[in-house]
Amino acid sequence: MIPLQAMTIALVGLGGLAVVSVRDPLRQAIVLGIYGLTLILLFVVLQAPDVALSEIVVSSVAFPFILLTALAKMRDRR
Amino acid sequence: MTRRTRLGTFVAAGAALAVLFVWALTGLHAFGDFQGEYGRILNRTAGSQRHVTNVVAAIVFDYRGFDTLGEESILFAAVIGIALLLREARDEGERRIDVVRSDFIRAVGLFAVGPTVLVGLYVIAHGYLTPGGAFQGGVATASGLVLLYAAGRYRAYRAASPKAMVDLVEGTGIGTYTALGVASLAVGSAYLANVVDLGTKGTLASGGTIPILNAASALAVIAAVVLICHEFLEELMTPA
Numbered sequence: 001m002i003p004l005q006a007m008t009i010a011l012v013g014l015g016g017l018a019v020v021s022v023r024d025p026l027r028q029a030i031v032l033g034i035y036g037l038t039l040i041l042l043f044v045v046l047q048a049p050d051v052a053l054s055e056i057v058v059s060s061v062a063f064p065f066i067l068l069t070a071l072a073k074m075r076d077r078r
Numbered sequence: 079m080t081r082r083t084r085l086g087t088f089v090a091a092g093a094a095l096a097v098l099f100v101w102a103l104t105g106l107h108a109f110g111d112f113q114g115e116y117g118r119i120l121n122r123t124a125g126s127q128r129h130v131t132n133v134v135a136a137i138v139f140d141y142r143g144f145d146t147l148g149e150e151s152i153l154f155a156a157v158i159g160i161a162l163l164l165r166e167a168r169d170e171g172e173r174r175i176d177v178v179r180s181d182f183i184r185a186v187g188l189f190a191v192g193p194t195v196l197v198g199l200y201v202i203a204h205g206y207l208t209p210g211g212a213f214q215g216g217v218a219t220a221s222g223l224v225l226l227y228a229a230g231r232y233r234a235y236r237a238a239s240p241k242a243m244v245d246l247v248e249g250t251g252i253g254t255y256t257a258l259g260v261a262s263l264a265v266g267s268a269y270l271a272n273v274v275d276l277g278t279k280g281t282l283a284s285g286g287t288i289p290i291l292n293a294a295s296a297l298a299v300i301a302a303v304v305l306i307c308h309e310f311l312e313e314l315m316t317p318a
Contacts, residue, residue, distance in 0.1 A: 057221065065221075
């Protein structure tokens, strides 16, 4: 494992911790986006560009969209 | 359960898990030690066999083309499921007013619509030459449309993606994929076998059926994401 790989893996670990340590769902959605970014970095470093591209669209478009619309709807109900 | 027993259970279970985890870790192959012989064979032969420069695309739309048909169907089923689930009690009554208050967000967001769609289409079109393909590019293209809502107005998004047309695109995507498989049966090959002229490697006209299946999947993915967003936004815009 080269240092760059080790660093990115550590970054992903930190990102995961950050996501679970945020309690407010709205903030969590944002932090989740940043966590996705660390995963994208990891896939690029591990030379899996196809997976990195998939992760980009999933973590920056699909997932936040569904989370945010659901949160907005729930705020409505309250 | 008292706090004490709860802690005790956690420590015991955690310790057992830690032991198993370390045990499993010591049995792993070394980092980067790839055991998949199939992958190595494809890396060597896919380029000359299928005339594509992105081996992943050759696997997704050719060697494992049938699996991809299954994945498309999952997406299709998800769209139908969401549409059925969110359909109830929705009338065209009053709508929530959606205004993007920040001029900056509106300007940047709407400016990004064109480039996002363009990048998406580019990623689709070059899916079998460079990394990317139907799924990645499809979601990116659809997200360009969703930007119309996020930075503009819901009505602009609806106007840009008439439901009847999106339904048609979705069906065309899945239908073309399935029909191409049947077509290869008709000429005497296996289902989804690559029966079209393979073209020149490294150009857009290469890969035989791979570009066609790629385009069909892209249509299905774009339409599926747009339809899912339709349903979610419709639900959001109707006051509870």
